Amino acid sequence: MSLADILAPARLQQAALTRRRLRDAVQQQGCLLFGAGNNGRQLARRLAALPDAPALHGFISDVAADQGRDIAGLPVWSRSDALAKFGAQVPVVNCVYRADVTIGTVMQGLSDSGFARVLSLPDLYTAFDTLPPIYGYGTPQLLHDSAARIARVEALLADDLSRTIFRELVNQRVTLDFTAPRMVDRAIYFPAGLITRPRLCADDATLVFVDCGAYTGDTLDGFAAWHPDSHAHAVAFEPDPASFAKLQAAATRVQAATGMQVSCVPAAAGAAPGRIGFLPLGNEASHTVSVSEAEAAGGSTVALDSVDHALAERGLTASYVKYDVEGFEREAIAGTHMAITRDAAALAVSVYHRPDDLWDIPLLLQGLQPRYDFYLREHGPDGVDTVLYALSR
Incomplete structure (x- = not known):
């Protein structure tokens, strides 16, 4: 696919619509954050500070010592306990983002555990465009506005x-x-x-x-x-x-x-x-x-x-x-x-x-x-x- 096709206005508009739908789902249902490390705690603080802050139901962690206690003021659940309490449709945000594991692998594991709505960290950050950007991921609007500079670099x-x-x-x-x-x-x-x-x-x-x-x-x-x-x-x-x-x-x-x-x-x-x-x-x-x-x-x-x-x-x-x-x-x-x-x-x-x-x-x-x-x-x-x-x- 050429760069012009990748950055086609219709594609960017569809991407923006997808982000808005994710934001609406999180605002309506709240969300769980998978991973109570630095990324998860930072996201929890930033979401809580938004004027239209969604409900944060807590963290999901595979670390047994964390389960059943509070971290950063939020309860920590096991996968099975979170699924039983909140159901399969609650949005779950994968906050694991590091060089030794792929985002897709972690998200697939959450889906295999029974969660039907799994979001990536970039999904969430770019859906709420009032949040600061996360790593290399910006909004579709940023890509649209930067298209000429992107083409120069290619x-x-x-x-x-x-x-x-x-x-x-x-x-x-x-x-x-x-x-x-x-x-x-x-x-x-x-x-x-x-x-x-x-x-x-x-x-x-x-x-x-x-x-x-x-x-x-x-x-x-x-x-x-x-x-x-x-x-x-x-x-x-x-x-x-x-x-x-x-x-x-x-x-x-x-x-x-x-x-x-x-x-x-x-x-x-x-x-x-x-x-x-x-x-x-x-x-x-x-x-x-x-x-x-x-x-x-x-x-x-x-x-x-x-x-x-x-x-x-x-x-x-x-x-x-x-x-x-x-x-x-x-x-x-x-x-x-x-x-x-x-x-x-x-x-x-x-x-x-x-x-x-x-x-x-x-x-x-x-x-x-x-x-x-x-x-x-x-x-x-x-x-x-x-x-x-x-x-x-």
Whole structure:
């Protein structure tokens, strides 16, 4: 299917009508939320704050220790108890959205348990257009308004695989159909044949890898496995104190195993040095917010630094910069201005955290560095871990 067919006005109008019907069903009958983790609790708070808030009947959880108690002020039911109390027709929203399980698999399991009206997290968020967007999923209106920019990005992509992935992702945002299986490349940030040392730096140069959103060092380990020698220097940004301690342990391990130098930066990667609000969720979804949002949600503030500043302090020139900063990618890119415009450093940018990242970030980067070729790869299910690679010609 062509991009023009995917974004045809009649298709988008039908998608909008489907969302309105889902919203009406939830408002009339209330809903249950499957999964009492961060996504479920966040959705419960946001729904409760709506002027036309639907009834929240509670959570469904497969965790036995949670069943029968309250979480975030809502009761937690087992599947069988929820089905017996509320019936098969109550809308159930699957709040499980992560890289190790597909949305379709979880939704099918809920259907097999007897629930007749199972919604995905993107279904619910895009049905209530007064809710903030969830990950890469926006409203049909956003897709309509962005059609010209989306078409420009398809033309920018450098290979057929990238264009196919791009069209499939845009189509999924229209249909919210998670049943069709898609192949993903698990070699995130280092896909074979695409990321090679000759494409990143000269043979006699030190390869400088910058990891924005280093978490506990998982990507650092991946870099060391891909480039296991001392002719490299990694600079890893991580603002969460708990994750930073684990990152330092990973850095010590990598340095001992490879001889490469690793610099750990206890800060979020942003446009300039300073401070910013932060919500430490205890997992890879911890993220930056405004200071006022952090204070309201019981978070904290953390240090902020730019890639350009951190590199200049160390006398380094970036070869390859990776960004996975939970929706803060554009701000981190702003702080990589010199590395992009002067040095044409290779980039790997997560483009699934905000609905328009998939097309706005490539256009932003093209404006900064016309020498880039762009490639798109999926490294997780349902759009999770979709990465844009910008490589200089």
